[in-house]
Amino acid sequence: MTQKSIIIIGGGIAGLSAGCYGQMNGYKTQIFELHTLPGGLCTAWGRKGYTFDGCIHWLVGSGQSSGYRRIWDELGALAGCEVVNHDEFMRIQKADGKAFILYTNVDRLEQHLLDLAPADEKPIREFTDAVRLFSRFDPPVGKAKETSNFVDMFKTMPGMMPIMPAMMKWGKVSIADYAERFSDPFLRYAFGASFGNNLNRLPVLTLMMTLAWMHRQDAGYPVGGSLEFSRGIERRYLSLGGEIHYKSRVEKILVEAAPNGKGDRAVGIRLTDGSEHRADVIISAADGRATIFDMLEGRYADDTIRGYYEKLPIFSPIVMVSLGVGRDLSAEPHSVSYVLDKPVTIAGEARTLLPVKHYCYDPTMAPAGKSVVMVMVNSSHKYWKELAADSERYESEKQQAAITVIEQLDRRYPGLAGQVEVVDVATPLTFERYTGNWQGSIEGWMPTVDTGDLMWKGMSKSLPGLSNFYMVGQWVEPGGGLPPAATSGRNVIQILCKQDKRRFVASAAG
Template identity: 40%
Template structure:
């Protein structure tokens, strides 16, 4: 990687005559790295400042005891060739040299009595399975599977060009894709999943359909379920070798190969503004760096009300951050993650992902739980390298309240760690009942709370995916992209990118970086350029780089270990 002071002199206000435009990007998450890549390809000089020691933001992983705790990707849209999402990943080098794991099912849901439903990605197989479970629900089952089959033929990935800059040809192609299926898209977008699920006679199906996405996101319509399951059926929602941090490292490698520079442990404290124009940033410690344009790809509220002191707002920004942000359910829920490293194999014939519905009593034991369910993913099935040879890694998650974790950590670190221990113990108790003897084989337990997510990524309320899609915030954020061109009122030389303008999902985060540079190229009169990476070196775990050893918390021997070794715990 180039030295942090490589390239132009960023400490001077004016760039030399004829030198390329300079762009500073705040945040080395997927959106920030994508912004840097596209700006470099388009002939600009860029520098990214990142407060952490790793790229990726929430798209990250950490390691302990030989286990790799992969935090983000469950499926990645764009893993199959022949669509615009895949084109973006190739331009960013995200999939260079990697194999892709695809699964025949999206998720399995098991109720408290042990009955289960498996959401196969193949519409015909899913229909046969569901009809065998509940013949009385044949009409609803056939309707869902018929729509799923229709979605498998839909190629709709509008991630290359922001709406105002689309050419007549691009608009015509989009219309050709949408018009024949307009009624399908409109109907499935207008039908809430809860309303659809409530039509089933079988109580298992009523609950299971809500949890296709592992837990119930609440408020989602049918459309995203059908879209993502269809993508998985078309092998376009697979899991890339190297996982979450591997994806971030590949994009980082692409960025630095294009001449970009990432400065880690570089926390931006203020965006410098002169005469209504962003001219650079000030880091913690006082160092100032100047540029012709600044792109913030970090937390939206921090950007608007922290780095810019709330001086550049308008009706849309104020509506998002002063009204909607404070409403329950405005953000995608925060998550508690419990990783469990186990000696030997686990799960046998179980699928890679299962949502277990819990009784009220069981759910009450999970600290801060928002729903009566626990997701158990056999992460060592996703890719090699997540567990040492002969061992297994499980990732157990549940939606959780953010403020109770945040407030407790601020009030008492000891009580906060005890609460994390309760989460670990509850999950280990559950796993022991599911897989008798697993406690005695447990080697490592690691817990990340919503407060952890906020500490390491800066995301408001510990939300990994920011604004909840298909909501009022979704509509307002879409106008920020299409009407405001990702800018703030009264501030020139500045753009926003990332999930706080493009909403959740890695492909959408990456596309906001592309959009930001497309807008900037138009403003500067420069041609936008992008081409696929040509790096074909096979992926290997060494490309993850050095992983930091994060804070440890004591995890005394779990009572279900039957005298086994004390599990080691970590991450605050």
């Protein structure tokens, strides 16, 4: 059999994953990536001895024996990597020191919440019982399907049926609505803000699942951070014989009429330098909107697809203020959202919570005795886009965001302002420029309780009327994140193997 060729657009985690599994299964793959680095959103950048990490806070599948771990091992993502499992996911702290702490151990969490608000025993226990139940759930590595979604998972894993009712139930209640069940005002406020105030329409199921994975020590942090993680997969891809072309921005997907007279088929790509490259199959692992409406000029978008792009909410873009500080903060909790007594304005919006994170648990991030501190808040793409019309105003707004953050941090960690050695501010335009993601979105579609069954049913990886073409990554896996991106790349190769009547094979990196 002649070896089929595949072109993959984008070298983020989904594109790298499709490349690795394509190579494992006898396809000849090439990745075209606009940036100079692998990983897409899963990246980091160095500044004067400090590393500022743009992605991984927790990695589902980091434990030793879970379905997702199998995928990370196949992709060589965690080879030789130490994983840190935090005792605390995060805490929300008031000015008087009172703290709501999301402990990763569910028994400790339950006791802490009961101490905080004894009168709320019923909703506390209902929440922690659900976390316990879900901690017994190991997401199966899906079979070849057009969509990788919960419905498929349950069909392929009958053993999962006992938790189905709880998943359905908590998939329909938002974090904000669950918070209303608490009578204690601080618990009510803090619970609602645990993923950030802008994410409180997410189903409470997402918070329960996150804590469940943390409880079973399967959602830790890989030391070395996001770029090392991506480089691990890039190494695996290259060792399997894959080819990756950096600084190669795809502007068009080339199509021709299909020989059977049924619609069109994808036959290649054109880069911005004008060069054309052909393959039997084209997979886009790049931004969904750019793929469908620019590279394919909107010719294969039906009403359903247009509806997604017109109506669905996306994970908000962010402003990320990263600081290199000449001070050891390792004795401080690693992730604290401070409740501000007076709101402060950052990027044109009044903020009542300041989420602060340090990376002292990863010695590769800062020189010995020093720390990386990061504050990440959601922010409007439009706001920064308008500012960018005048580069001075844009730069001065970035500077102002950093000044405000440093002032606030200095109140909590006295003397810190004088110890700041490096400042870096990334805006939604930074994320957009480096990854091509729509408005700099950090995770694609946001499935809230208001977006119906999107999370359950998933989205198709192919477009109507176009054969030999697939999409993978966060724009076809509602909810986004690294495990769905990797699974998406794996699934598309399973689909191709099925079509080509080959047995799909995958093995752990040696």
